[in-house]
Amino acid sequence: MARTAGSHSEVTGPRVRAAALRLFAQSGYAAVSMRSIAAEVGVQVGALYNYTPDKQSLLFDLMRSHLEDLLARAGTGEGDAADRLAGFVSFHIRYHHDRQDAVFIAYMELRNLSEANFQVIEGLRRRYEDLLEEILAAGVAEGSFGIADTRIATRAVIAMLTGVSTWFRESGRLTLSDVETQYRKMVLNAVRV
Amino acid sequence: MARTAGSHSEVTGPRVRAAALRLFAQSGYAAVSMRSIAAEVGVQVGALYNYTPDKQSLLFDLMRSHLEDLLARAGTGEGDAADRLAGFVSFHIRYHHDRQDAVFIAYMELRNLSEANFQVIEGLRRRYEDLLEEILAAGVAEGSFGIADTRIATRAVIAMLTGVSTWFRESGRLTLSDVETQYRKMVLNAVRV
DNA sequence: TTTGTTTCTGAACGGGCGTTCTTTTATTCT
């Protein structure tokens, strides 16, 4: 038996990526076998190679598309630096909350990338950090922020925000909106003069 | 040939753990084989099982001893809440900087623990977080801190601080002391009224 | 209905995995 009724490339391709995303996030890249991805899709392992040249590309493509989408959606914001920073905080928390698997992978599986692929991903991540750093620098120029080194502050803020997706649960004590409000306040306080 | 001249259990045991620590941090638990650990120690793979019942225990013991040492060294601090918080920030940054491999493992390899082992590690981590939360709660009681939810603030601060060890390099632009100073200021600002 | 193409199966490849076990050697004790 080969080729189950009704199946097409346009359906299976995304399902392969979705299964890989879920399993990589759950167990880690190295612990997930191509066979387990195939099983999740409901296909034999050989069929996966119609959709990816190899396992490494599967990981890389997931990371790259996540970061490219992140960059495409992250605007530079409007208003003064404080407004723009508040907007960035809300955007980051909400965007990452909606894509916990992709976030997890993008932060945890960097060491499983080949050197060339790592450079690409690192470049994208750096571009995202630059969006925040530009806001912080504008605030310093305005005189409304009082941070000594904008690069450090950028990393501190991003680490703080990204941490949310490691513990926040919809079923928990607080709504995402509560969390967002408190983080906005903490971040704005952290960088003020 | 068996048993190289001059070797003893008290020497090899720690070397096994050190090799595992380094390799787990470098490549991830799942990607490191018992054979590669043995090679790093300079021994055949079978000899490792004189020092650990299995690979999982090796990971668990590394995490547990790291967290137990962390708890043993983290004091509750002295003075008012702001002083104690500043002390916590400095301690966390310095302690984690001195043990980057252990920190990395303790945060990245949680999902490779068995359920029972995970509960133990999670309990230890929680006790460490409680040290910080108690300081924050004291500050709120004093009226010097203005955070709505101490649990959220605890996680935010720890995520921020732990992030340092992912990017800080001795060879970089800033000294650890510079970083420490700026983080102390950012954290104290973040929680103030 | 035939032909061609796409998508999948199923088997196979060489190799690495964690772990166990027997045997050999270095050291310590008597």
Next chain:
DNA sequence: AGAATAAAAGAACGCCCGTTCAGAAACAAA
């Protein structure tokens, strides 16, 4: 010196890995 013990070597166990490939089944075009 000889016996006992500790520590390591080396081989073997069954199993799973990523990847390849020939062939079969479903679909599309004629």
